[in-house]
Amino acid sequence: MASITITINGQKVPAQTGQTVLEAARAAGIDIPTLCHHPAVKPIGACRLCMVEIAGQRTLQPACTFPVADKMDVKTESPKVVEVRKFVMELIFSERNHFCMYCEMSGDCELQALAYKYGIDHMTYPTYVKGYPVDASPPYFLLDHNRCVLCRRCVRVCGELVANHTLDMRQRGASTMVQADMNLPLGQSSCISCGNCLDVCPTGALVDKRSAFMARNAQTEHVRSVCSQCSLGCGIDVVTRAGNLLRVQGDSDAPVNRGLLCRKGRFEPLYEKRARLLAPLVRTLDGGHRQADWNEALQTAADRIRRTPAAKVGVLASTWATNEALYLLARLFVKELKAGKAGLLHPVVPVLSDKLPASLEEIAKSDCVLVVGADPAQDHPVVSFFVKRVLDAEGRLIVVGAPASPLADLADESFGTEEIRKAVETARAASRPAVLYGAGLSERVLEELKSLAGKALLLPLQPGVNTFAAAKFGLDRIAEPSGLEVLYVLAGEEDLGDRILGKIGKDTFLIVQGCYGSSLTDRADVVLPMAAWAERSGTLTNTAGLVQEVRAATDPAGSSKPDWEILSLLAERLGVKPGASLEEIAVHASRQLQ
Amino acid sequence: MGKVTVATDWLAACAGCHMSLLDSDERIVGLLDLVEFTSSPVTDLKHPPKEGVTVGILTGAIANTHNIEVAKRMRERCQILIALGDCATFGGIVATRNLAGTEACLKRAYLEAESVVDGVIPDSPELGKPLETVTGVGDVVKVDLFIPGCPPRADAIYYALSELLAGRVPVVLPPEHFVYD
Numbered sequence: 001m002a003s004i005t006i007t008i009n010g011q012k013v014p015a016q017t018g019q020t021v022l023e024a025a026r027a028a029g030i031d032i033p034t035l036c037h038h039p040a041v042k043p044i045g046a047c048r049l050c051m052v053e054i055a056g057q058r059t060l061q062p063a064c065t066f067p068v069a070d071k072m073d074v075k076t077e078s079p080k081v082v083e084v085r086k087f088v089m090e091l092i093f094s095e096r097n098h099f100c101m102y103c104e105m106s107g108d109c110e111l112q113a114l115a116y117k118y119g120i121d122h123m124t125y126p127t128y129v130k131g132y133p134v135d136a137s138p139p140y141f142l143l144d145h146n147r148c149v150l151c152r153r154c155v156r157v158c159g160e161l162v163a164n165h166t167l168d169m170r171q172r173g174a175s176t177m178v179q180a181d182m183n184l185p186l187g188q189s190s191c192i193s194c195g196n197c198l199d200v201c202p203t204g205a206l207v208d209k210r211s212a213f214m215a216r217n218a219q220t221e222h223v224r225s226v227c228s229q230c231s232l233g234c235g236i237d238v239v240t241r242a243g244n245l246l247r248v249q250g251d252s253d254a255p256v257n258r259g260l261l262c263r264k265g266r267f268e269p270l271y272e273k274r275a276r277l278l279a280p281l282v283r284t285l286d287g288g289h290r291q292a293d294w295n296e297a298l299q300t301a302a303d304r305i306r307r308t309p310a311a312k313v314g315v316l317a318s319t320w321a322t323n324e325a326l327y328l329l330a331r332l333f334v335k336e337l338k339a340g341k342a343g344l345l346h347p348v349v350p351v352l353s354d355k356l357p358a359s360l361e362e363i364a365k366s367d368c369v370l371v372v373g374a375d376p377a378q379d380h381p382v383v384s385f386f387v388k389r390v391l392d393a394e395g396r397l398i399v400v401g402a403p404a405s406p407l408a409d410l411a412d413e414s415f416g417t418e419e420i421r422k423a424v425e426t427a428r429a430a431s432r433p434a435v436l437y438g439a440g441l442s443e444r445v446l447e448e449l450k451s452l453a454g455k456a457l458l459l460p461l462q463p464g465v466n467t468f469a470a471a472k473f474g475l476d477r478i479a480e481p482s483g484l485e486v487l488y489v490l491a492g493e494e495d496l497g498d499r500i501l502g503k504i505g506k507d508t509f510l511i512v513q514g515c516y517g518s519s520l521t522d523r524a525d526v527v528l529p530m531a532a533w534a535e536r537s538g539t540l541t542n543t544a545g546l547v548q549e550v551r552a553a554t555d556p557a558g559s560s561k562p563d564w565e566i567l568s569l570l571a572e573r574l575g576v577k578p579g580a581s582l583e584e585i586a587v588h589a590s591r592q593l594q
Numbered sequence: 595m596g597k598v599t600v601a602t603d604w605l606a607a608c609a610g611c612h613m614s615l616l617d618s619d620e621r622i623v624g625l626l627d628l629v630e631f632t633s634s635p636v637t638d639l640k641h642p643p644k645e646g647v648t649v650g651i652l653t654g655a656i657a658n659t660h661n662i663e664v665a666k667r668m669r670e671r672c673q674i675l676i677a678l679g680d681c682a683t684f685g686g687i688v689a690t691r692n693l694a695g696t697e698a699c700l701k702r703a704y705l706e707a708e709s710v711v712d713g714v715i716p717d718s719p720e721l722g723k724p725l726e727t728v729t730g731v732g733d734v735v736k737v738d739l740f741i742p743g744c745p746p747r748a749d750a751i752y753y754a755l756s757e758l759l760a761g762r763v764p765v766v767l768p769p770e771h772f773v774y775d
Binding site for chain 2: 097099100101102103106107112115116119121122123126129130131
């Protein structure tokens with residue numbers, strides 16, 4: 001890279017060799033219109049809207065792919081450029097249905113904005129006559145080929161970033177179409193419904209089914225938060241209108257995932273079917289439940305806990321909770337009350353290296369990835385995109401102890417855990433190895449993996465969500481809910497009923513703090529309703545130890561309260577004062593996380 | 595100087611564009627001091643006068659042979675022709691018929707629709723023949739000014755007429771004069 005100077009529209013502009021004309025212009029605050037260009041993917045010069053006049057070049061050149069050179073003289077809005085740009089737009093409008101009046105994207109469409117900018121007031125070429133198919137087969141979105149401008153942004157995101165290679169183009173010229181696999185309906189194709197193509201589509205061709213026609217972007221509010229579906233801690237952009245959830249989008253500035261999301265994070269939380277708990281419940285004498293106010297419910301719980309010998313009190317936590325809630329839970333039950341049992345419902349993966357990757361992009365830079373005892377495509381889908389990118393870059397993928405996982409199908413080699421040494425030696429021979437490992441591995445396997453520390457990136461894939469933080473607060477092992485007089489379950493959004501109900505004694509007084517009704521809350525003596533994923537504020541610690549802020553996008557449903565607040569109120573009733581505000585508790589929590 | 599004469603007519607249209615013209619509200623009274631609306635679908639006189647008008651306004655798409663006749667007659671009788679609204683500009687909602695084909699649309703509407711009893715596709719010689727392809731007015735006659743919108747804003751129509759009255763060529767461009775959202 002060397003600093004050079006180019007001239008754009010008569011203005012001297014600094015640039016770097018290796019930059020494209022578009023990059024240099026945008027860095028200097030000069031806008032060149034684009035349609036197929038997207039900063040997240042490689043430029044391909046497909047739409048020809050960024051054509052510029054470059055002195056010495058025989059024809060106009062696309063700014064998005066043309067490299068700068070010293071003393072280059074560029075004109076971005078000369079009459080010749082504008083004429084060609086309008087012509088290109090007229091050609092785009094001559095194909096397919098670009099009638100704005102009944103399009104979902106109208107108002108937020110990049111093609112429409114360009115047409116406004118260049119004063120397109122009618123269509124020069126004959127109006128469209130051919131209908132194209134609408135592929136509504138995927139569960140969460142649809143692909144309307146009528147609105148497609150063949151910019152290939154979706155194709156490039158699907159291939160370059162998600163490395164799933166479902167989308168591609170078929171045919172040539174006017175017959176060119178976006179297709180899934182070998183021309184299958186998307187719903188029957190290899191599409192994994194990650195929806196990252198929705199975030200980049202410039203027109204109304206890829207539309208989120210749930211939020212379609214519900215708001216223009218200007219009518220919405222965006223809240224940057226962190227996904228609550230697994231332990232990766234991907235940044236999300238929660239879109240609401242007047243307090244109603246519309247959809248989740250990728251946050252391209254998010255440090256962990258750089259805007260990429262998966263089906264679990266983007267779509268599934270919005271299709272939640274379970275009934276929300278809207279008010280505290282206490283058990284009635286006839287065995288049913290009745291609504292109570294917070295005061296009564298908390299007092300009932302606190303009285304019962306105070307009356308019971310500490311050894312007979314137990315607490316079970318879902319790692320779905322925030323740092324603040326888990327900190328309070330550990331402080332209250334373990335440190336202050338000295339409960340007989342305290343723990344989690346799933347194992348914690350040991351951290352084998354003190355250098356954990358801040359961004360998943362570091363995984364993609366590896367030349368050999370070892371996946372041990374984990375199925376990231378299923379449990380931590382976003383990291384699997386970065387693993388598959390390694391394969392695209394001709395790196396190696398070795399899967400150990402997960403023979404039936406989707407990544408094992410793609411792997412160069414697949415071993416059983418007894419052959420861990422072979423896998424580790426292959427990784428050691430690579431120049432930038434990375435290891436992703438899951439829960440439940442034997443000491444021997446962990447020892448082998450640990451021998452790669454210093455050489456390889458060792459990323460534990462924690463089950464649950466906030467497991468890293470839970471372990472730091474001392475909730476680091478599985479606890480059984482048997483043999484207790486009082487059991488407090490912090491369930492969050494998890495449905496734990498089938499897993500623990502049978503183990504809870506008949507006479508155990510059960511207090512459940514959760515978001516949804518379940519067989520567990522049916523059995524509970526006190527139910528404390530807590531705020532769900534989009535309604536809570538606080539912090540979460542991801543599987544690499546990164547603490548990130550979760551921000552509420554909507555108000556808590558009914559009279560439910562944030563997880564930390566419920567525990568803080570309960571603590572007060574038990575004579576423990578851990579801090580009055582979220583900030584104060586967050587300070588205590590973060591001290592323990594370091 | 596006499597008043598500027600304006601004639602309007604509609605083709606395959608929903609009347610929304612004419613409603614939008616009336617949405618100029620009380621400004622239209624001021625306009626009447628300078629303009630004479632000779633004929634329109636909403637006045638007693640329906641056809642543009644033989645002696646011609648200064649400004650002709652057409653709304654609606656070209657969907658049948660009658661629309662072509664009306665468009666050509668307006669073109670012959672006016673000096674400046676305005677295509678008003680999305681249908682006149684590029685076919686609009688009416689052009690979605692192109693996706694299914696005229697034949698299929700006629701069948702669906704007159705024979706197969708759930709409410710039809712003993713349906714017949716109308717074929718009186720008095721009626722225009724539906725065209726295979728719906729187009730904007732510009733595909734049939736020369737148009738001097740396009741004012742898109744569904745419907746176009748009353749402000750855009752008022753602005754275009756005022757500019758013409760002032761002897762200027764109106765520049766009706768987005769986003770000042772039309773946006774779709």
